[in-house]
Amino acid sequence: MDFSMTVTLAVLVLASVLFISGKIRSDLVAICALIIMMLFQILTPMEALSGFSNSVVIMMVGLFVVGGGIFQTGLAKMASSKLLQLAGPNETRLLIMIMIVTAGIGAFVSNTGTVAVMLPIVVSLAMSAKTSPGRLLMPLAFASSLGGMLTLIGTPPNLVIHETLLAAGYAGVSFFTFTPIGIVCVIVGVILMLFLRRFLPQKDKEADNPNRGRSLEQLAREYQFTQNLYRVQVKAASSLVDRTMLELGISAKFGINVIEIRRKSSARNQIMKTINQEIAGPETVIQADDVMYIHGPFECVDAFVQQYNLMLLNEQADEREHLTHEEQYATDAVGLAELLLAPNSRHINVMVKDSGFREKYHVNVLGIHRKDQYLIHNLKEEKIRFGDALLIQGTWKEIALLATEPDVVVVGQPIEESRKVTMDNKAPIAAGIMLLMVVLLISELIPAVASVMIAAVLMVVFGCVRNMEEAYKTINWESIVLIGGMIPMSIAIEKTGAAQLLSDGLVNSLGSYGPLVLLAGIYFTTSLLTLFISNTACAVLLAPIALAAALQIGVNPYPFLFAVSVGASMCFASPFSTPPNALVMSAGRYKFSHYLKVGLPLQVIMGIVMIAVLPLFFPF
Incomplete structure (x- = not known):
């Protein structure tokens, strides 16, 4: 292990410890990690700052503005009242309904876009049901990832393994090949969240603050x-x-x-x-x-x-x-x-x-x-x-x-109170803009980031967000800086060879123990790496390794490639591992420890279930 790899892994470990402790702001930790990477010349300044020009970060900025428009026009309140009529104020029914609806949308729209559409609705729903938004927002984020497994276009890793199979001369996967696996993911995810929700925030402290008026x-x-x-x-x-x-x-x-x-x-x-x-x-x-x-x-x-x-x-x-x-x-x-x-x-x-x-x-x-x-x-x-x-x-x-x-x-605070009063006459306009964004995201006529930015600009132009100052206030800059700061860390992990070393070592050491153990090794290697690098990059890195490993021991490569896709997408134990996890962090008032207490057990148990289920759908 060379010096640059040692420094990279040490910074990752230290950053993770600080994230977990919660004593230092997460965005400050991310920026400090970048500075260290530049000082040790592991990353060039351009590479270190590339996260802030990444399309995912720009999309998140736009999605915060779109969400603000959905809130300020009362569209979220209207949609949440309809959902409340269907589920009632019972938290268990609300959680199940939100996760199923979100997973259904996530099958056709990117998980980031899905959360952006649903987040203001769910916050409004929580307030109407007199429960803390933190009880429902993490399940929302996780459900968007679960729903991505229902179709070929649900999440980028699905497309990565499809291309890998085609390039190797195998038949690709159809649009609904993932659906049975996705249904299992959604069912397991909903059941586990019903037990794990006990670790989510119980009360919104702000709501009890007597100084608010x-x-x-x-x-x-x-x-x-x-x-x-x-x-x-x-x-x-x-x-x-x-x-x-x-x-x-x-x-x-x-x-x-x-x-x-x-x-x-x-x-x-x-x-x-x-x-x-x-x-x-x-x-x-x-x-x-x-x-x-x-x-x-x-x-x-x-x-x-x-x-x-x-x-x-x-x-x-x-x-x-x-x-x-x-x-x-x-x-x-x-x-x-x-x-x-x-x-x-x-x-x-x-x-x-x-x-x-x-x-x-x-x-x-x-x-x-x-x-x-x-x-x-x-x-x-x-x-x-x-x-x-x-x-x-x-x-x-x-x-x-x-x-x-x-x-x-x-x-009280007059300006804060004014933001709570919705512009209901603008709700149809906001609904039209949101629908346009969803259609553009599904059709892929233009890049996803352009679709989101168009929607954000239209929200301001048509007065769904009161003005540009209000648009800037809808953005949670801590989440933006956190994601922008952590994306370049994936470059450092790949650049220093840390990712390749980890994946090769695990696969080579487990291959002799049979296909099921190798499948487990590939799945959990992917699941571990996706905590630190994007799910797409993780799938690109491990898909050819999984294919080669399967061919080396003479078994069907499909379950191994599906393990890569599912392992890369089922990432719940960290707020910066996926944009949906980061999007709900501030609104749900979550700490890093909440993701560990709820997301880590979900991620591990989901892995165990998938290792047992994948060979049933795709025999070795």
């Missing part, structure tokens, strides 16, 4: 906001048309608050946005067909409607039919927040109408929580006292700006 729905319920919220449409003949809010003085005359106005966009802008929301300020000009959101007692609202010849809308009105319950009082543009005042705040002992919240910050005060009371009527004449909590409504941008003021405290 209450949800929009909780705030609205506590302040009885929705019980006093009415929607009124302005008729073309109404005397309100073309007049400003300041000119009308509605609050003073009727004791009600016009908090928001929604109007349909012009036809030329229908694709990008269907409804405009606007906080009702003094300069707001009322137009025909506007829908005014009014807060106050019903009798006061009714008097306002009668005097100005308006229409009180019911819940089936066209403007409302696509809105969820939350969007009665919050949208992606407009939201609610609770405000606390510092002891020295200039707003204390000042009437709400003189506080300047609407004039300076463009937010409306909708309610006051004082001790055990909730004040929601005639607030303009109410004096703000120390200890009061104010319910305010405004644009998320204005609420975030207000949070920077030194004498007020906004409970």
Whole structure:
């Protein structure tokens, strides 16, 4: 063993120990490993940095953005609600359904693409079922790899062994030759996950964090906001048309608050946005067909409607039919927040109408929580006292700006809350983009990385992701750097001869013990190597060795080549071994130890099952 091979293996071992300990960030460990490889001249700078230009890494960036679009448009919420109806909130049924659905998609779409499509849906599903996403996301990632064994195109190693057989003069494999093996993989994987899930994270700590503030729905319920919220449409003949809010003085005359106005966009802008929301300020000009959101007692609202010849809308009105319950009082543009005042705040002992919240910050005060009371009527004449909590409504941008003021405290994080409000009117566009990506991935008309990047760009262009800043925030850079940093390690393993030494030694030493032992040696050699190099590279390296070994002892090469394909694809014990494992790491809040506790037993037991099953399908 030469010096470069020794250094490479030592770095791999040290990196693995640090990954397992979790005391140092995984992306920092990966970068340090690269630096050592360059310092010892095992890798050139170009080779060391090649991982960051690798198509898999670029695909992962694009897939994070696509997933963000699926989340932000509410498409994930809609899909998850359908799945929740089918499986119910029972975690066991959810896990089985997710794994089977994911495996089915993974048979025709790359495992990375499959996880990208399913990840936001499963996270939304977990939240709806009141369970931690970590309970379902690792099974999702593993199921995408299991499903890849169902068809010839499911995973690249399948195609590698097909080409190896053809090159050696044997008949290749058909599209569904892998299906019986894939079905066994899926069944075994689902059963094992039902037992191994006990090692997955039990609770989402963030969900229990008391400093996050209450949800929009909780705030609205506590302040009885929705019980006093009415929607009124302005008729073309109404005397309100073309007049400003300041000119009308509605609050003073009727004791009600016009908090928001929604109007349909012009036809030329229908694709990008269907409804405009606007906080009702003094300069707001009322137009025909506007829908005014009014807060106050019903009798006061009714008097306002009668005097100005308006229409009180019911819940089936066209403007409302696509809105969820939350969007009665919050949208992606407009939201609610609770405000606390510092002891020295200039707003204390000042009437709400003189506080300047609407004039300076463009937010409306909708309610006051004082001790055990909730004040929601005639607030303009109410004096703000120390200890009061104010319910305010405004644009998320204005609420975030207000949070920077030194004498007020906004409970929770307005920007984070705004990201939770979905743009449901964009869901059909996001669904179309996602479908286009899947079709392009299946048809292979263009490279897979191009298909994903097209989908990511379309998500931004059509407003499914709010802007480029939001697109960048959807990307988990720790996972990207981790994968980009570890891909060049496979170059070092192959370049120094470590991979060849390991594979040749094991195969040569086991060949004399019979075909079953040799099959086991090939399978577990492949399974070990695929932890450190890509499954495709692993299959390319070991397929010719497996073929030669089978021919050397005079047996059928098919089970040996299938062992290479399955062994290369069934990689669960490491987060950086496959893109799906890395994709779910941050969303599931997993540590390296979770992959060891769950993935390693699954990988080993799957290997034992495959060694027993492969000779049944392909006799020696």
